[in-house]
Amino acid sequence: MVYIPPLNFAPVVSTAVSLYRSGYPMPLNYPFIADRLHLKTVIYVGDKDISDDYKNFLDAQDINYEFVYVKSCRDANINEQMDQVLLKVLDKKNYPILIHSNKGKHRVGVVVGIIRKLLQGWSTTGIYQEYGIFSGGLKGEVDLEFITMFDTELVVRKDGVPDFVKAREGDDGAY
Structure with a gap:
């Protein structure tokens, strides 16, 4: 079988x-996702409903689906939307x-x-x-500025955080 990953x-x-x-x-990516990734969670950061065939595929594979409405980083609720994604990423059960x-x-x-900035400690240059x-080389100045300026006040239990997450300064058992 030939496996084709998504774009x-x-x-x-x-x-x-x-x-x-x-x-x-x-649909041509579904065998790759099912047979190679063994996903537990899919987070769609977008502005459209997913197709019925994609929804059926996720249901058939017993993959938890999370939709986070984001049109652009200019959205009024963008900080809350990013926190919603981070809460899922910061829980190793997902x-x-x-x-x-x-x-x-x-x-x-x-x-x-x-994720690179807050959870992994990457440099701005690397990000x-x-x-x-x-x-594709397209400059997303607004996106890059948003990444640079974004911070969060999220607090989660440290025992649920994946191992790749770098501890924050003043780590007191919570992230």
Whole structure:
């Protein structure tokens, strides 16, 4: 069987827990997702309803589906929307996870940039380079500024946080 990953598919974290990014999966990608990724959770960061065939596929595979409405990082509720994604990512019970947007460029690029910055301690330069690779070199100045300025006040139990997450300063048992 030939396995075809979704557009802009790549691992974000591939340790004991696996976190992936991509564009919107199409039916030709379903065997790859089912047979290779063994997902527990899919987080769709987008602005459209998913198709019935995709919903049926996720249900048949017993994959938890989370829709986080994001039109752009200019949305009025964008901080809350990013916190919603981070809450799922910060809970190791949700892994393996695929986070996708429509094309796997800008919206998922913002989410991955925030994960790289806050959870993994990446430099701004590295985040910008990765964003550029997946956006096809298109500058997303507003997106990059949002990533740079974003911070969160989330508090979660440390014992549920995946191992790849870097401890924050003043870590007191909660993230």
